[in-house]
Amino acid sequence: MQDLYKILGVDKSASREEIKKAYRKLARKYHPDANPDNKEAEARFKEISQAYEVLSDKEKRKAYDAGPAYFGGQGQGTTWQNIDPEMFAQMFGGGAGGFADIFDMFGGGGSRQQRTAPSRGADLNYVLNISFDDSLKGITTKIAVDKNVVCATCHGSGAAPGTSPVTCPECQGRGVIAQNQGFFALSQPCRRCGGKGTIIENPCPACGGSGQTGARKNYTVKIPPGVKTGSRIRLKGKGQPSGAGGPPGDLYVTVQVAPSPLFKRHGDDLHITVPVTFAEAALGAKVEVPTTNGNISLTIPKGTQYGKKLRVKGKGAPHLKGSGNGDLLVKVKVVVPEELSDEQREALEEYARLSEWNPRELLKN
Numbered sequence: 001m002q003d004l005y006k007i008l009g010v011d012k013s014a015s016r017e018e019i020k021k022a023y024r025k026l027a028r029k030y031h032p033d034a035n036p037d038n039k040e041a042e043a044r045f046k047e048i049s050q051a052y053e054v055l056s057d058k059e060k061r062k063a064y065d066a067g068p069a070y071f072g073g074q075g076q077g078t079t080w081q082n083i084d085p086e087m088f089a090q091m092f093g094g095g096a097g098g099f100a101d102i103f104d105m106f107g108g109g110g111s112r113q114q115r116t117a118p119s120r121g122a123d124l125n126y127v128l129n130i131s132f133d134d135s136l137k138g139i140t141t142k143i144a145v146d147k148n149v150v151c152a153t154c155h156g157s158g159a160a161p162g163t164s165p166v167t168c169p170e171c172q173g174r175g176v177i178a179q180n181q182g183f184f185a186l187s188q189p190c191r192r193c194g195g196k197g198t199i200i201e202n203p204c205p206a207c208g209g210s211g212q213t214g215a216r217k218n219y220t221v222k223i224p225p226g227v228k229t230g231s232r233i234r235l236k237g238k239g240q241p242s243g244a245g246g247p248p249g250d251l252y253v254t255v256q257v258a259p260s261p262l263f264k265r266h267g268d269d270l271h272i273t274v275p276v277t278f279a280e281a282a283l284g285a286k287v288e289v290p291t292t293n294g295n296i297s298l299t300i301p302k303g304t305q306y307g308k309k310l311r312v313k314g315k316g317a318p319h320l321k322g323s324g325n326g327d328l329l330v331k332v333k334v335v336v337p338e339e340l341s342d343e344q345r346e347a348l349e350e351y352a353r354l355s356e357w358n359p360r361e362l363l364k365n
Contacts, residue, residue: 004051004064012065016056023052119195121242121249128253130223132260136292136317138225142218145251148240149215153206156241160205165198173197196245211243221253226318228265231255262290268326270316275335276300289330291315298330306334 005012008022026048028034035041054060126145150156159165167173171190175197178187189195203209219238232252239249264271274289284302288295291312298310309329316326340348 007051122240123249124239124251129256135257139223148212151207154204156211158200158209158211160202163202168193226320229257268317273331275333281334308332
């Protein structure tokens with residue numbers, strides 16, 4: 001075992017604060033984030049962290065000073081639980097960076113070898129096409145999803161009927177392989193069994209040993225009012241099953257809304273273009289305007305110009321979060337008739353004779 005005091009560059013009589021200061025200085029220098037792809041620096045960083053883990057703990061330091069026999073001897077194994085993550089957050093700008101990966105690797109280290117936690121099943125994605133009206137009102141519908149399910153023949157074990165998975169001879173059923181490094185042990189998932197702790201000698205003929213078969217499953221999906229293209233609904237636990245005995249993944253239903261022939265949606269506001277006559281725009285009028293809940297009577301103020309937008313409160317799309325609706329914005333489009341009767345022509349000519357207004361006055365130099 002190396003001298004832990006020499007690793008940190010401190011005397012055996014160093015105080016806890018001196019040890020902490022030395023550790024912080026060396027950790028900054030050899031941290032993986034500051035030395036990407038540098039195996040030598042990574043090994044040095046681990047060595048420094050191991051030394052600090054022992055010397056920063058009063059009881060462990062006392063045992064270490066008493067000698068290797070009392071400390072536990074070469075390869076006994078220690079934990080990483082006393083390394084201070086908050087100090088790393090301060091040192092490296094609010095996050096432990098690459099240290100977090102190392103901490104995860106050794107967090108359950110030492111002589112306590114535990115099987116790795118079963119992995120979660122994969123998530124699934126499904127695109128649901130709905131109409132514009134359904135996106136505003138909400139809808140409950142059924143979807144059919146092609147996915148994997150637990151094999152009915154082997155019940156997910158992957159082994160042929162009448163047989164069972166056997167203990168992995170490589171890891172002895174632990175699911176991990178321990179490699180001693182200094183005074184701690186590094187545990188890695190067993191490659192032969194994939195961390196399961198068991199292997200299949202006689203695969204199930206129905207699923208080929210995977211423990212899963214393909215199937216089409218039906219699910220009921222409730223689409224709330226106010227969804228838009230890209231909105232996602234999560235069906236927890238309806239994704240792919242885990243092949244390692246872990247929880248299933250989730251099913252995400254992504255909404256695709258068909259365009260409306262009348263309305264354009266911007267946020268929760270709806271936009272519509274309404275044509276009016278020259279007389280209605282000039283004199284003012286009440287016109288019928290369609291909304292998502294039927295027609296309303298809208299007042300066009302006299303002198304309304306082409307392109308003017310009139311806002312109707314609360315007639316837009318429902319808010320997906322919270323109550324209420326957005327607004328309806330009505331864009332006025334003044335339409336000029338292509339054909340005129342004799343009376344209409346005479347009336348317009350009389351208007352032109354009486355009018356002294358020149359809309360192009362501002363264009364003059």
